[in-house]
Amino acid sequence: MREFVSLKVLDRFQALFVRLGIDYPMMRKILQIKLTIDGRRMPTIFNQTGKKSGDETGDQNIFVKSLGLYALLGLVMVPLVVMGDNYMFQMSLVFGVLMFLVMTSLISDFSTVLLDIRDRNIIASKPVNRRTIGMAKTLHILIYLFFLTGALCIAPMIAAFAKHGVLFFLLFVVEIVLADVLIIVLTAFLYMLILKFFDGEKLKDMINNVQILLSIVMTVGYQFIGRSFDLMQLQVVFEPKWWQALIPPLWFGATFEWLLRGQAAPHFITFSLLAFAAPVVSLLLYTRLLPFFERSLQKLANDSAKRRRENGRWLEVVSRVICSGREERTFFRFGSLMMGNEREFKLKVYPSLGLSIVFPFIFFINVLRNQSFDEIAASKWYLNIYFCALLIPTVIMMLRYSGKHKGSWLYKTMPLPSPAPIFRGTVKALLVRLFMPVYLLESVIFISLFGVRIVPDLIVVALSVLLYTVFCFLAFRKALPFSESFEAVKQKDGFIVIPLLLLLALLAGIHLASTFVTGGVYAYMALLAVLNIVVWRKGFSISWDDLRDKG
Numbered sequence: 001m002r003e004f005v006s007l008k009v010l011d012r013f014q015a016l017f018v019r020l021g022i023d024y025p026m027m028r029k030i031l032q033i034k035l036t037i038d039g040r041r042m043p044t045i046f047n048q049t050g051k052k053s054g055d056e057t058g059d060q061n062i063f064v065k066s067l068g069l070y071a072l073l074g075l076v077m078v079p080l081v082v083m084g085d086n087y088m089f090q091m092s093l094v095f096g097v098l099m100f101l102v103m104t105s106l107i108s109d110f111s112t113v114l115l116d117i118r119d120r121n122i123i124a125s126k127p128v129n130r131r132t133i134g135m136a137k138t139l140h141i142l143i144y145l146f147f148l149t150g151a152l153c154i155a156p157m158i159a160a161f162a163k164h165g166v167l168f169f170l171l172f173v174v175e176i177v178l179a180d181v182l183i184i185v186l187t188a189f190l191y192m193l194i195l196k197f198f199d200g201e202k203l204k205d206m207i208n209n210v211q212i213l214l215s216i217v218m219t220v221g222y223q224f225i226g227r228s229f230d231l232m233q234l235q236v237v238f239e240p241k242w243w244q245a246l247i248p249p250l251w252f253g254a255t256f257e258w259l260l261r262g263q264a265a266p267h268f269i270t271f272s273l274l275a276f277a278a279p280v281v282s283l284l285l286y287t288r289l290l291p292f293f294e295r296s297l298q299k300l301a302n303d304s305a306k307r308r309r310e311n312g313r314w315l316e317v318v319s320r321v322i323c324s325g326r327e328e329r330t331f332f333r334f335g336s337l338m339m340g341n342e343r344e345f346k347l348k349v350y351p352s353l354g355l356s357i358v359f360p361f362i363f364f365i366n367v368l369r370n371q372s373f374d375e376i377a378a379s380k381w382y383l384n385i386y387f388c389a390l391l392i393p394t395v396i397m398m399l400r401y402s403g404k405h406k407g408s409w410l411y412k413t414m415p416l417p418s419p420a421p422i423f424r425g426t427v428k429a430l431l432v433r434l435f436m437p438v439y440l441l442e443s444v445i446f447i448s449l450f451g452v453r454i455v456p457d458l459i460v461v462a463l464s465v466l467l468y469t470v471f472c473f474l475a476f477r478k479a480l481p482f483s484e485s486f487e488a489v490k491q492k493d494g495f496i497v498i499p500l501l502l503l504l505a506l507l508a509g510i511h512l513a514s515t516f517v518t519g520g521v522y523a524y525m526a527l528l529a530v531l532n533i534v535v536w537r538k539g540f541s542i543s544w545d546d547l548r549d550k551g
Helices: 005-019 024-040 062-082 087-114 118-122 130-164 166-197 200-226 242-246 248-261 266-301 312-322 326-341 343-370 373-377 381-398 405-413 420-450 452-475 491-514 520-538 544-550
Strands: 229-232 235-238
Touching (some): 024 130, 087 130, 166 266, 312 326, 312 420, 373 420, 381 420
16 A cells, blocks of 8 residues: 555654544554545546546546646735735735635535545444544545645745745744644534534535535625725725634734734734634644544434425426426426535536625625715616626536436436427526526615616516526537536536627627617517517427437
8 A cells, every 4th residue: 555755744743643542553544545545536626627538547646636726726826925015914815815725625625524424334333442533534634735735835935935035934834734724623613513403414505505605705705804904005004903803814914914024013913813822722622522523423324314395385386387388397396406406516506606696796896986875876887787697607508417317317208299398497497496586686685776766677687687598508508407427517518608698798788778768678678578488489499309419
């Protein structure tokens, strides 16, 4: 079995683990096996590439191959490190970016490791104490986080050494380690809290739903950091507030300001102490709670846990209103249940949902700096709501894929003369399940901002999106919903999204032009209603032979 360099380094701390009650030789053997097996695991950063036929990884570690891509992502932080000498501003942004990237990878790639219950079933049945198993699992993640963080930070660390000197570099390295410890322990505490009060299904759902949250954090989270600074005449002035103590990137930025620049203001000292104390205390507490965490993981093996049941009556009522036949209603309910329950589909699609929620409001942040609220309320910025349709092309593209694609043989048992009801019902399900909640929520907010005068415009937006959805469906290759593996995702399908986004911009532009003509909005509304009737009736006219030809 391969001897890993990381394990040789770990051998130097054997006495520390023994003092903590860890069976070190057993823990080392477990780690060696885990690291060997992980050589075949596909990281999320390669998720969209799929598997190539005949590709054999052998003893190659795919995770190591992905480090080059993480190193490229790390180049984003280089300008932040060298941009000036305001360490608080620069390093808060650097650690904000770093912590987001690390946490994203931790949840997407390492949740299955942290929540793996096979150790409990296989190893715990042998004479191995639970503390040893738990520490092996923790070190397993920490080793990979070391390589991941090293790849992300290699470029900014070199830049830090060249620009600011050796002391800055050493402090940077120490704080990177502390940030990694804080991230992994807080993630484990979150999982522990959920398992304390809920079942394993709730935790699995949370891991999927957090992808939406992280997408939103990526887009707007740094606004909180940015609002902590007042940019005036190229001078960055930090304005301390009590709530900043809840933002860990500011802790690490303050440490540079205090230790290297001598800024001994109380808030800098407090933040710096938090940067050092919080990771250490949380790690010690986590070590004590490892046995409880392992017991909580047993809930993940409980297959009898109650799953959330869809409101069948609600789906039935909606399907009777918007679907034209029994077959279409059947596939409307089927599509809705698949989109709501299949975790792998949500993992691929729901991040786009998070961005669609946020994008319509992003531009207001910059506009508010130059215009008053009354000026914005009287403007036509409400057309930003078109951004909520950004998710449509992605969902349509991914609609043919599923982690349970082998069950698609059921389509062949159905005596349908045409697959049109399958497509029409499933596409209507995605509109009701994914788009309409976002659109209705944003419509309520926009009406409160711009007044009831925009209600006709919101109706036009809804009709435009309905028409746009059919165009998106026609643009992509046709395949039965949820009938193909995610490994078959083709890169060229992603390029089709670009002209579709231009089409959405064109629809928004026509809408904007109609607002300059008296009665133009109502005329455009009538035209869209007629076009939708025609396009929705003709756009799904597909035969079984068409699917075989295009497959």
